Amino acid sequence: MIEQTPDCDQVDALAAEFVERYRRGESPTIEQYAAAHPTLADEIREVFPVVAAMEKLKVRKGQASDGRTNLGASRPQRLGDFRIVREIGRGGMGIVYEAVQESLGRRVAVKVLPRQATLEEKNLRRFQREAQMAARLHHTNIVPVFGVGQQDGFHYYVMQVIPGVGLDRVLERLIQTGPVERLDASVGGFRVSTARASMPVAETQPIDESPPEVSFHIETKVPPKSHGAQTAYWHSVARVGLQAAEALDYAHGHGTIHRDIKPANLIIDEGNVWIADFGLARA
Amino acid sequence: MTRHGESCDEMQDALALNNEDAFADAFSQHRDRLWRMVHFRLDRRLLGRVDADDILQETYLNAVQRLRHYFDAQPTSLFVWLRSIALQTMIDVHRRHLGAQKRNAEREISLHAKQYPQATSASIAAQLLGQLTSPSKAAMRAEIAGQLEHAFDEMDEIDKEVLALRHFEEMSNGEVAEVLGITQKAASIRYIRALKRLKKILAATPGFATEELDD
Numbered sequence: 419m420i421e422q423t424p425d426c427d428q429v430d431a432l433a434a435e436f437v438e439r440y441r442r443g444e445s446p447t448i449e450q451y452a453a454a455h456p457t458l459a460d461e462i463r464e465v466f467p468v469v470a471a472m473e474k475l476k477v478r479k480g481q482a483s484d485g486r487t488n489l490g491a492s493r494p495q496r497l498g499d500f501r502i503v504r505e506i507g508r509g510g511m512g513i514v515y516e517a518v519q520e521s522l523g524r525r526v527a528v529k530v531l532p533r534q535a536t537l538e539e540k541n542l543r544r545f546q547r548e549a550q551m552a553a554r555l556h557h558t559n560i561v562p563v564f565g566v567g568q569q570d571g572f573h574y575y576v577m578q579v580i581p582g583v584g585l586d587r588v589l590e591r592l593i594q595t596g597p598v599e600r601l602d603a604s605v606g607g608f609r610v611s612t613a614r615a616s617m618p619v620a621e622t623q624p625i626d627e628s629p630p631e632v633s634f635h636i637e638t639k640v641p642p643k644s645h646g647a648q649t650a651y652w653h654s655v656a657r658v659g660l661q662a663a664e665a666l667d668y669a670h671g672h673g674t675i676h677r678d679i680k681p682a683n684l685i686i687d688e689g690n691v692w693i694a695d696f697g698l699a700r701a
Numbered sequence: 702m703t704r705h706g707e708s709c710d711e712m713q714d715a716l717a718l719n720n721e722d723a724f725a726d727a728f729s730q731h732r733d734r735l736w737r738m739v740h741f742r743l744d745r746r747l748l749g750r751v752d753a754d755d756i757l758q759e760t761y762l763n764a765v766q767r768l769r770h771y772f773d774a775q776p777t778s779l780f781v782w783l784r785s786i787a788l789q790t791m792i793d794v795h796r797r798h799l800g801a802q803k804r805n806a807e808r809e810i811s812l813h814a815k816q817y818p819q820a821t822s823a824s825i826a827a828q829l830l831g832q833l834t835s836p837s838k839a840a841m842r843a844e845i846a847g848q849l850e851h852a853f854d855e856m857d858e859i860d861k862e863v864l865a866l867r868h869f870e871e872m873s874n875g876e877v878a879e880v881l882g883i884t885q886k887a888a889s890i891r892y893i894r895a896l897k898r899l900k901k902i903l904a905a906t907p908g909f910a911t912e913e914l915d916d
Binding site: 426427431437467469471473475 | 873885886903
């Protein structure tokens with residue numbers, strides 16, 4: 419049994435528009451609609467809060483149950499000037515792709531934020547502001563930020579590609595296997611060398627060739643009788659700590675706070691450390 | 702008319718040439734919403750074994766094989782056709798994985814002359830509870846889920862379905878009407894009625910009234 423309400427389809431059409439704007443990341447208010455349509459105001463005030471609640475509550479794509487980011491089906495193929503080559507990592511804040519910036523013929527890393535993280539306009543403004551701050555940092559131990567952009571609802575952040583491995587992976591490996599002589603860059607499936615084969619690059623624009631097999635040297639073997647190796651291990655740990663501290667000090671001096679320093683954001687490359695994800699922690 | 706309708710004619714011309722590249726483009730335009738549909742309706746018992754991306758991959762292959770049939774008949778819009786193939790693919794996967802077990806807990810009903818995994822009270826409650834994950838809320842979760850499910854059981858089956866299609870599958874009213882085989886007017890009336898009913902349900906459910914409906 420369906421009771422006739424004469425203005426149902428008008429209210430429905432307005433609700434559809436309201437939802438459409440909300441999904442695009444705008445923040446329409448119920449009162450705007452009520453004021454613009456006085457004859458339907460009561461219906462709008464009754465129904466729209468539920469419409470908004472449905473959109474807010476529903477499980478969105480990008481919310482994997484394990485808290486890691488998932489862009490779902492909509493993996494971008496291209497973002498502006500950047501052609502996405504492959505995925506190289508993912509965390510709570512987004513997915514990192516290797517990409518080619520076609521106008522300059524260079525390889526870059528593009529971090530794509532999950533859509534719901536950028537839904538609110540004020541978060542978006544903060545993201546852009548912090549990316550601008552991060553782009554002003556020039557330090558040997560901070561991953562350079564080239565810029566930010568947006569396309570098809572994806573917000574992204576472009577960085578230099580660092581051919582290294584996150585400290586979290588290094589630690590994972592150390593815990594699993596115990597001290598080994600040297601960890602190479604294939605730890606944990608992160609194979610820098612395979613990028614060569616799988617990455618067709620615009621032919622006219624040469625890409626600088628980095629060595630195909632990249633290794634990073636944290637001296638991790640602690641043999642019981644080798645005093646020298648033990649010293650080298652502790653030295654390399656200290657060097658990573660020192661570099662990270664200096665980079666943070668530099669950033670603080672420039673008014674930028676990272677807010678999310680953790681092993682996954684410390685990239686180990688040739689025994690040196692790079693801090694990644696400045697400007698993303700609260701985006 | 703809808704945001705998904707752009708360049709439809711052009712696309713169908715290209716498709717008519719049986720050009721698989723053109724079809725791949727068309728498919729990717731609908732992929733997000735197909736993903737939502739599968740994610741929402743996939744049997745919870747399959748979680749961890751099959752995910753929505755797996756189903757969509759099979760859906761794509763099935764659709765390519767049947768493309769000729771679509772152009773010979775063109776009974777529906779392309780999206781609705783792809784969605785029906787995704788549903789059929791999902792049902793096949795359910796059968797394959799759950800086998801006879803599925804038949805016991807059979808939730809499919811015949812709707813619009815199709816076997817159809819329908820929006821259930823439990824699946825709607827699960828969607829709405831997805832965001833309530835903080836530890837303090839986790840304790841209340843099971844209890845709230847039970848209350849919500851019970852409340853949804855009281856709702857008209859088709860109203861519930863309309864609510865799910867509009868919000869979880871992000872369909873337009875026109876598409877809802879097409880999928881359910883009812884008029885757009887009737888679909889609108891059911892939608893508004895379902896929202897009013899849902900408001901009462903949420904207002905009576907702890908954890909929702911204050912936080913989610915007021916701002």
